[in-house]
Amino acid sequence: MGQAPVGGRSDWLAAQLRRAIADGRLPVGTRLPATRVLAAELGVSRGVVTEAYQRLGADGQLAGRGRGGTVVVAAPVPLMSGRRTPAAGADVDPARADVDSARAVVDTARADMARTDMARAGTAHSAAPFAAPFAAPFAAPFAAPPDADVFDALRAAPARIDLSPGVPDLAAFPRAAWLRAERAVLADLPADGFGYGDPRGAPALRQAVAHWLARNRGIGADPDEVLIVAGTAQGLGLLAQVLSRAGIREIAVEEPGSLGVRQHLTHWGLATPPVPVDDEGVRVDALRASGARAVLLTPAHQFPTGVVLGGGRRRELMRWATDGGVDGGLIVEDDYDAEHRYDRAPVPALRSLLPERVCYAGSVSKLLAPALRVGWLLAPAAHREALVEAKRFADLGNAVLPQLVLARLMESGELERRLRLARQRHRRRRDAMIEAIRTRLPGATVHGAAAGLHLTLTFDHDGAGPSDTDLAAAALARGVKVQPLSWHAQRPYRPGLVLGYAARSPGEIAEGVAVLGEIMARG
């Protein structure tokens, strides 16, 4: 059995193939392209194609014929329930039913990519006769204001070069060290350890996180204060539930600020009044004026601008949080990428200064890999018990084995070694991106590149240029995935792009930025 890559690309390709077989564009007997060939044509990894072929093989629609390749052997079985099937014949040119199968599959895929690109940067593909009936598994990401599934849509869209922000160098995941630690965990764990666990998390990981935060973030915390969660996304959701029950109905957020975070808070019933960020970080005067009793901040490296919260602002913020006595303001500190910094001293966490007013959220998503879904929450004592209850009723606690593996990697120093290596690699990639921007996008301004895993570009073209969603759509149509800055603002904002560099090689970065430069040059 093959391992599918995450992210729905195999899913998406399998769906395309199913439909092409269902409506006769790939008749029984057709030989499909070799996985290697199709992967290269689509700009996806070979595993994506292999997995899609295997899925249809499992359905009985495809079969391997040795040197004869992979062949369509049956049309799909009709599904029982609620699945859309393309209207028979509609929009399909019967004259093309016999075209070379590779061409048909590639056209199908490319047409799907082209749909994301309707507004301005249209290419020849958008006129392909296959375009209409082949909906992507999620809506096209840039066609409308971002919806709840927009990040899934963007992830599912195929691209040669993915410059989405928010991921570290995933190729550096310490596979061997992970496996060694897992072997040790499996050797040591008593049988009862495989039963239901403590909803607060495994004691070993809570202790390892407390040590990690002491060493790396200047936070002194007892392991009992640490709640292990399934990533910051879950942590913020649990906190939103607890705050709602405590009568807090809104939480101020930075403007601009993370779209994803805002979507989660909104889903859980909190309003998110925007408070502007300037070169010193969040404007505390505006926060006061908003009347909000809670605020979510990214003080170490503001997302997306990369600004560091200045000393004066920190002091103002402390006063805001403590002014009301026990009813003072609550600060939610999303410390999402603070371990990654290049040209500056570390910024201490707000949590280290004011533990009773700060709820601290961290995770391994930017340290190791988002796919691990492990994070931690350190809440003021007043909210701790309610958070444990929310976690219990969310899922009874995180899975145990990955917690114990991670605890070993943290306590043995392995994770810090990895982080030091990653920092060097990330810095080179950041430098490559800045250099490419200097030469290919000379009109753009770079923000927030001293730390983190992404930088932000803005374009000051007096409102005459394209919108940043159109730019992002045009880039995706040319195989380069980026996020428009406007996604991360609630009010009109300067057009810009948010570019992740940590997960791509210098060569890919140069190529991706060159594509952006060509698009900008065409205007």
Added chain:
Amino acid sequence: MGQAPVGGRSDWLAAQLRRAIADGRLPVGTRLPATRVLAAELGVSRGVVTEAYQRLGADGQLAGRGRGGTVVVAAPVPLMSGRRTPAAGADVDPARADVDSARAVVDTARADMARTDMARAGTAHSAAPFAAPFAAPFAAPFAAPPDADVFDALRAAPARIDLSPGVPDLAAFPRAAWLRAERAVLADLPADGFGYGDPRGAPALRQAVAHWLARNRGIGADPDEVLIVAGTAQGLGLLAQVLSRAGIREIAVEEPGSLGVRQHLTHWGLATPPVPVDDEGVRVDALRASGARAVLLTPAHQFPTGVVLGGGRRRELMRWATDGGVDGGLIVEDDYDAEHRYDRAPVPALRSLLPERVCYAGSVSKLLAPALRVGWLLAPAAHREALVEAKRFADLGNAVLPQLVLARLMESGELERRLRLARQRHRRRRDAMIEAIRTRLPGATVHGAAAGLHLTLTFDHDGAGPSDTDLAAAALARGVKVQPLSWHAQRPYRPGLVLGYAARSPGEIAEGVAVLGEIMARG
């Protein structure tokens, strides 16, 4: 770094030790008992004690002195926030400050156990001078009607023999096969697989679950219909959120029926009107009379009674579900232990009969281990999109590596091989329990032993005997952990006990049942 067992026992012991050091019962210089000795005295695994010692070692309160053993080297650092500390001196007998340290620690622990046992079955320990100030990390489990944290409290309570229901033979967890599969997954996974994934779950696992359900439960489902969740607990929570938003405010439950399930549904805002279960399963006439539009059932092996839903009842239920057309009833099928059966043919899942009216929930908690936190939900098409959204905003999807490992174990046939072996072992253990009950508890009636991982006892003593919570408390005081049947009923019900046999050896089972017999004999 040692691996802590799950379940808060180390946590609890560490807290006891911290308090004993803080209030001077274990002064600096005291030598603690060897881990082996203390573990035996407390009836916990040695890892629990080792982990507790290591935690205090990390705090700087204990230190290893080679052959000199483990010694108290410092009193604890006061904590910043909201931690209760025992009132200085209160309830502590200063004359005992110098007692042998092992005795003090054991007394502390035993006193804590004895607190669970206040009503009737009091032992000498409950009068120990240390009892009052040492609260368990959670409330004593049987002292009051069960609270939200009652299962955590029961899990945290030390016991020699744990006959709690709901876990398979955890000692049989396939550690080597898991590690082999993980090695293969780590070797194959493309780098992007470590990024954010599909909130619906990894395609490979969704496909493996579809195949598994086809082979083992007679369910024909497309992988696209499978939503991977963090165990049935999360699945039911997501469903409750979706039903609430769809205007459904109550879901009928079986009476008696799982307390844990009811707690989850209630937490998420659904009322749980009880519908009686008789020897044929849920009373569909009573369900109709309740007016509820949704019902949660355990048709294959009713929890806790073990009744199988009869053929006539199935047909009645189908009519109830389809009578209202598109507004017909929704059945939530909690298929929690259906793969385990001994003396009867498999019972097909309701989902296989009526896919558009049944939301099916399954998990690996009873197949492999609850600590994995992996389950699946197959919902009618009308609710599927909302469930994906609920899962996205719960945690962005399950962690990827364990999903892919599990997919391999399922697709390779390894999991089915394990299940066949487990079935033989579980049957022997069930037989041992029935034999012990026959000889030691001749007045008890056994229910539901033809399948599953637990059986239920009832006592017909005309209301003259002790309550089942008192029985469970007395058993816990003697080191045997069981659940009272009354926990699992919303209305007054026959007294009884729910006993898990799958995770314990025949010898432990015989010993545990013997203790129950002695308690019953004493009246």
